[in-house]
Amino acid sequence: MAFISDYLTHDTRFVYGTQKLIVDFLRKSCHNVIKINYVSDGASAHFKNKYNMRNLAHHYKDFHIEASWTFSASGHGKGPCDGIGAVVKSTATSY
Template identity: 55%
Template sequence: MNYTLVRQREVQQGFFSQHQVTLFTIHLTIGKEQRNLAIISDYMEHTTVFVHCEQKVLTQFIKKNFPLVKKINYVSDGACAHFKNNASILNLIHHKIDFDLDACWTFTATGHGKGAGDGIGAVLKFSARRATLSKNILISNPKDFYEFTQKQQLETARRSNKDIPGVHAFFLESDEIEEAKNFEQQVHYKEFELSMNSNRSAIQRFNIV
């Protein structure tokens, strides 16, 4: 999901040059424990590579806080742009190699109501919009949005006498995603080339026989 940055006292021209923030939310359930994660980025494309980078952040969080976890079950809708496609399934096949954790994926019906992840995004976007318009807080770029979210969640947890924030915020640079995109394209091309070569060899053997 995206969030459009606004200012309380912006000039009229500001309406035509609004900037956005990419917000990827995760509701994590491990036994009776539950955690909420929000990965904020200045990368505007919702692609499989973007999701793969999000998985890296998620697996690092799980390994740090829940070291006994051995397998992840991803549950999402069937959005074909970044979830339910051949590249995503290829990444799932290599999940153990990439993140040292087994994984499976459960796809739910697309467009059938909102889930916990949507609620996390709604809370963060509402908090930012309310602070921007009522307290004259300036949030002009994705990094500002991340810093505001992290500070606001920590303050809320402290006022509630809790050890952990309600939402763990992370920031993902667009440069990191572009680097992963180039690397993944090279890997996929090599795998495709090897697959084609093996198919040619199989056809040749079949013709010889």
Template identity: 40%
Template sequence: MKEQDEIQTAHLNTKPLSIITAFVWSKSDNFSFALPSLDLTNDKFVVNAALEIILNHIKTVLPNVVEINCFSDGAASQFKQRFLFRNLIEINNERKIKMSWHFFAISHGKGVVDGIGGVVKRLVWSAILGGEMCR
């Protein structure tokens, strides 16, 4: 967490943070997720942990859900790898929810999850700067 225009040596004293964002559309409700993580790898384990949090919330809010269609970019280390696909089969069997995953091209453009990340970052900066608006 650092300011954009600080001197180069300040970079060595910062603590980075990763934010995993998601948005859920349903017939009855819509809600967003911004899951902070100090783990910057964003690998299959981080994605799996985030997916578990999101699925647990979906099941709580929408207990009769039977199908989930996921959309993401095609980042190979995060989403396009065999661990995630094996996980989808496990989720189908354990939770009795039909899941599918659809991929956009990498860096396809701005979507709702990019907006969620931007809002969270702005709010964090606003809190850090003592309520001042960020530039």
């Protein structure tokens, strides 16, 4: 799942808002989900900070679903985030 937004700050507020959208989407379309594993690339300023770690620690309290987060290391090859990002960017460029 990828998000396109005019909100360019990409701070904890942005991450929390997208998590809410993800949880709402999954509740409507996949009723048996019991845990979410967020996967992100090595963008430390966006995701790997104390505020988002606290957000993750409170994920169950806020959204009533367990969560974990997988961070890939920067410069260690292409992962699923890179493929999704490439498709989104390519599609957006064609419009």
